[in-house]
Amino acid sequence: MKDKRFIEENFPVKEISEISAKEKNIRHGHISTLHIWWARRPLASSRATNYAALIPAPKDPAELSKIKQFIVELSKWENSLNPRIIEKARRDILEANGGRPPRILDPFAGGGSIPLEALRLGCEAHAIEYNPVAVLILKCTLEYPQKYGKSEKADQELNAMKRNTLLQDVKKWGNWVLEEAKKEIGRFYPADKDGSIPVGYIWARTIPCQNPTCGSEIPLMRQFWLARKSNKKVALYPYVDGKEVKFKIVGDGYEKMPADFNPSKGTVSRAIATCPVCGYTVDYKTMRKLFQEGKAGQRMVAVVLHRPGTEGKRYKVATESDVEIFREAERYLEEKKTKLMEEWGIDPVPDEPTPEGGGRGAERAFSVRNFGLNTWGDLFNSRQKLALITFTEKVRLAYKRMIEEGYDKEYAKAVASYLALMISRCSDFESNIVRWFNHVENACNTFARQALPMTWDYFELNLFSPVSQGSIKNISNQVIKTLAGIVNTFSTPATSIQASATELSYPDDYFDAIFTDPPYYDNVPYSYLSDFFYVWLKRSIGDLYPELFITPLTPKSKEIVAYSHKEGGFEAGKKFFEDMLKKAFKEISRVLKPDGIATIVYTHKSTSGWETLINSLLESDLVPTASWPIDTEMKGRLRARESAALASSIYFVCRKMERKDIGWLNEVKEEIKSHIYRKLEDLWKEGISGSDYFIAAIGSAIEIFGKYKKVMDYEGREVDASKLLDYVREIVTDYAVRQILHDSISAELSPLTRFYVLWRWTYGEAKVHFDDARKLAQSTGIDLDKVWNRGFIRKEKEFIRVLGPHERKLEEIGDSQELIDVLHKVLLLWKAGRNEEMKRILLETGYGNRESFYKVAQAISETLPTESKEKKLLDGFLSGRDRLIDEMKGIGRQTKLIE
Numbered sequence: 001m002k003d004k005r006f007i008e009e010n011f012p013v014k015e016i017s018e019i020s021a022k023e024k025n026i027r028h029g030h031i032s033t034l035h036i037w038w039a040r041r042p043l044a045s046s047r048a049t050n051y052a053a054l055i056p057a058p059k060d061p062a063e064l065s066k067i068k069q070f071i072v073e074l075s076k077w078e079n080s081l082n083p084r085i086i087e088k089a090r091r092d093i094l095e096a097n098g099g100r101p102p103r104i105l106d107p108f109a110g111g112g113s114i115p116l117e118a119l120r121l122g123c124e125a126h127a128i129e130y131n132p133v134a135v136l137i138l139k140c141t142l143e144y145p146q147k148y149g150k151s152e153k154a155d156q157e158l159n160a161m162k163r164n165t166l167l168q169d170v171k172k173w174g175n176w177v178l179e180e181a182k183k184e185i186g187r188f189y190p191a192d193k194d195g196s197i198p199v200g201y202i203w204a205r206t207i208p209c210q211n212p213t214c215g216s217e218i219p220l221m222r223q224f225w226l227a228r229k230s231n232k233k234v235a236l237y238p239y240v241d242g243k244e245v246k247f248k249i250v251g252d253g254y255e256k257m258p259a260d261f262n263p264s265k266g267t268v269s270r271a272i273a274t275c276p277v278c279g280y281t282v283d284y285k286t287m288r289k290l291f292q293e294g295k296a297g298q299r300m301v302a303v304v305l306h307r308p309g310t311e312g313k314r315y316k317v318a319t320e321s322d323v324e325i326f327r328e329a330e331r332y333l334e335e336k337k338t339k340l341m342e343e344w345g346i347d348p349v350p351d352e353p354t355p356e357g358g359g360r361g362a363e364r365a366f367s368v369r370n371f372g373l374n375t376w377g378d379l380f381n382s383r384q385k386l387a388l389i390t391f392t393e394k395v396r397l398a399y400k401r402m403i404e405e406g407y408d409k410e411y412a413k414a415v416a417s418y419l420a421l422m423i424s425r426c427s428d429f430e431s432n433i434v435r436w437f438n439h440v441e442n443a444c445n446t447f448a449r450q451a452l453p454m455t456w457d458y459f460e461l462n463l464f465s466p467v468s469q470g471s472i473k474n475i476s477n478q479v480i481k482t483l484a485g486i487v488n489t490f491s492t493p494a495t496s497i498q499a500s501a502t503e504l505s506y507p508d509d510y511f512d513a514i515f516t517d518p519p520y521y522d523n524v525p526y527s528y529l530s531d532f533f534y535v536w537l538k539r540s541i542g543d544l545y546p547e548l549f550i551t552p553l554t555p556k557s558k559e560i561v562a563y564s565h566k567e568g569g570f571e572a573g574k575k576f577f578e579d580m581l582k583k584a585f586k587e588i589s590r591v592l593k594p595d596g597i598a599t600i601v602y603t604h605k606s607t608s609g610w611e612t613l614i615n616s617l618l619e620s621d622l623v624p625t626a627s628w629p630i631d632t633e634m635k636g637r638l639r640a641r642e643s644a645a646l647a648s649s650i651y652f653v654c655r656k657m658e659r660k661d662i663g664w665l666n667e668v669k670e671e672i673k674s675h676i677y678r679k680l681e682d683l684w685k686e687g688i689s690g691s692d693y694f695i696a697a698i699g700s701a702i703e704i705f706g707k708y709k710k711v712m713d714y715e716g717r718e719v720d721a722s723k724l725l726d727y728v729r730e731i732v733t734d735y736a737v738r739q740i741l742h743d744s745i746s747a748e749l750s751p752l753t754r755f756y757v758l759w760r761w762t763y764g765e766a767k768v769h770f771d772d773a774r775k776l777a778q779s780t781g782i783d784l785d786k787v788w789n790r791g792f793i794r795k796e797k798e799f800i801r802v803l804g805p806h807e808r809k810l811e812e813i814g815d816s817q818e819l820i821d822v823l824h825k826v827l828l829l830w831k832a833g834r835n836e837e838m839k840r841i842l843l844e845t846g847y848g849n850r851e852s853f854y855k856v857a858q859a860i861s862e863t864l865p866t867e868s869k870e871k872k873l874l875d876g877f878l879s880g881r882d883r884l885i886d887e888m889k890g891i892g893r894q895t896k897l898i899e
Helices: 013-023 043-054 061-075 083-096 113-120 132-148 166-188 284-292 320-344 361-365 382-404 409-429 472-487 526-541 569-591 607-619 665-685 690-705 721-740 751-763 770-779 819-831 835-845 851-863 869-878 881-898
Strands: 103-106 124-129 197-208 217-220 225-229 232-241 244-251 272-274 297-306 314-317 457-461 495-498 511-516 592-602 622-630 649-656 660-664 708-712 793-796 799-802
Touching: 013 043, 013 061, 013 622, 043 061, 043 083, 043 113, 043 511, 043 592, 043 622, 043 649, 061 083, 103 113, 113 124, 113 132, 113 511, 124 132, 132 166, 132 409, 132 472, 132 495, 132 526, 166 320, 166 382, 166 409, 166 472, 197 284, 217 244, 217 272, 217 297, 225 244, 244 297, 244 314, 272 284, 297 320, 320 382, 382 409, 382 526, 409 472, 409 526, 511 569, 569 592, 569 607, 569 622, 592 607, 592 622, 607 622, 607 649, 607 690, 607 721, 622 690, 649 690, 660 665, 665 690, 665 708, 665 721, 690 721, 690 751, 721 751, 721 770, 721 851, 751 770, 751 799, 751 819, 751 851, 770 799, 819 835, 819 851, 819 869, 835 881, 851 869
Parallel strands: 103 124, 103 511, 124 495, 511 592, 660 708
Antiparallel strands: 197 217, 197 297, 197 457, 225 232, 232 244, 297 314, 592 649, 622 649, 793 799
């Protein structure tokens, strides 16, 4: 048996979860501010799991506790550059690896969190990515800072030519790009008469009213708020003048807001527009057709201003002068486009096609094509295009100037890469699907979520504005601060390669460890999202990276994502994903040393998703030896109340194992049972609950049956993994129910009651896909097909929902003697103040004098969030429990006397 690593025996799940979730709020200096990349793993969980996988498990319990505490300290953001802590971690890893830095691979490196933390811990890191945008981000995170970043002390000993460190040069040339662009196009963002600088401009797309007697131009605005803060309320007020819709500013500091005006109600909702002039409505299909036929337009409606030396922002209605300046920018754009097209041999405004959208799942994230935005250039208005092609040109010129000044070509390429990332990041704030965030009075960004949705009104940012989060100055500062942090890790450069994880160019048994975060079906459509940035990066530094920017858009043929295929639809896409994932895991197994270790992160709301992962691992002879759920999400994100998304990322710890040919079912079951109880107890102590508990427990059980290529019953039939997983679920269910109910009454409960209690603990009040619900029901001894829509279990299309008492009616519950039905009936009677009827029901069913009835009610309450209506009913009822039990006993004694 290989020496156990710390992560295989123990891990501070609760603490690392808290630190990882908090990290999502950190912006200054975090690598997420270098450039956007989707589904990046937190640095905290990456550092902690990397370290825990590279050090041995201690035999002394006191030492174990000490190491756990060290891992917690190591993972904290404020200790990222703490030399005492980082050096200790490096020494521990070197000692565990015979004095040699471990060789680490991440074959799905993405935004670089995992390999960056491997570098920080002193490892030799290799990062593989298929997507060229991600590869560029990796080079700027894992190679250039380590190769070219030098400390100030070392700089003093170098000659003047080499004295400029990477950090200083990125800052210097970033300012050069800004100033050169400002000289050329700054005039298209003129200051107001009082010296106020435009932060940006609010636009409304327009369509002609389809009422033949009207024909007015409808400004499409989802709402009219400009500032909606507790201490500041300002809005655009639309009014009709003849057949024209005009605007004025109303609210605090402006004309009084009319009493009957609701700024939250705009002219368009759910893609249905209402004409403010005549009240005629234009439906979705007609509106879409108008856009596709080129009959839609746009109108500048307001200017957002900031006066230097003062606090806050102010607003004015756009004037003819503001519009005329925009027209001048349009004319200059055509001039500049012609010039640059001759120089570059490519249209400087991206003319590559936007995603078609449609399909199902993540593919539906793209709706811009429905409204005639057919090229990436269509996602920017004329002045935005002018700004971005000008900044792009200046990046190219900056590289040229550096070469003329004698800079080393590779070094100049590195500097130019950061400049290009800055402009690419600016494009995220400078498209015509960016919204104005009235609650903070700032620009949102294009990718506020992983989608390209249509927006009716949008905000055009002035990239020269000093007070906007998306301005070139602000983004430049963020990039430099992030770079400073990476430079100070004093690591050796990683190796970043563009390749498919299914075709690794390394020899067999090459890596000591593999840490990676593979894609999850169609959760994130990486290639289509990243095309938004690819088209600008190709124009700014494509010539410096011909190998990365050779294709018109990001390559997609080998991308391991479950997109719908033209033949076979989503099912074909799903099969493609699963087949490619198996190939990737086989490659991981091939290049991993026999005594090596792998941690594979997986997040998917469907249990079928991670079952596929497990089967793929086993087929590649990678057997999970432990699994830990780490909560990596911000607590406030939109999730979990309505859908049963997992709260955590599951970190599967795997070993490359020679698997025995055959295991016999009864023996394997006994092995699983004896192995899993300790894991269940550890997970419970760590405060892990719900879906995460099941997945983590099941992950650890696979260590047992994963040792065998086949598991056979005594009749010679092969038992597939899903059957073994069902058995594991039964064990986990029994343990969880006993823990939820504090052990005492579990055996007394009916399968339906056990199911209800377990559902609330696992999924809360969310609806769940039928297959996942079926598995949970099966583990409690229920056939879901026989019980749904006959009580509290409801089927809604492909989902199952478990109704609470507040969602049911008394007459519907009837005379059912099932504990949950009686509980729901009692709660409804209590809520209605029908106490005598409530007591009669409790007496007739016998539940009123049963401690188990109140314990079930208490257990359900403990699983639900504070704001839950069901919890409030339960807590209200239970607050009078003691008095009610006494009354039940009294009524019982009186009944016996009468008899």
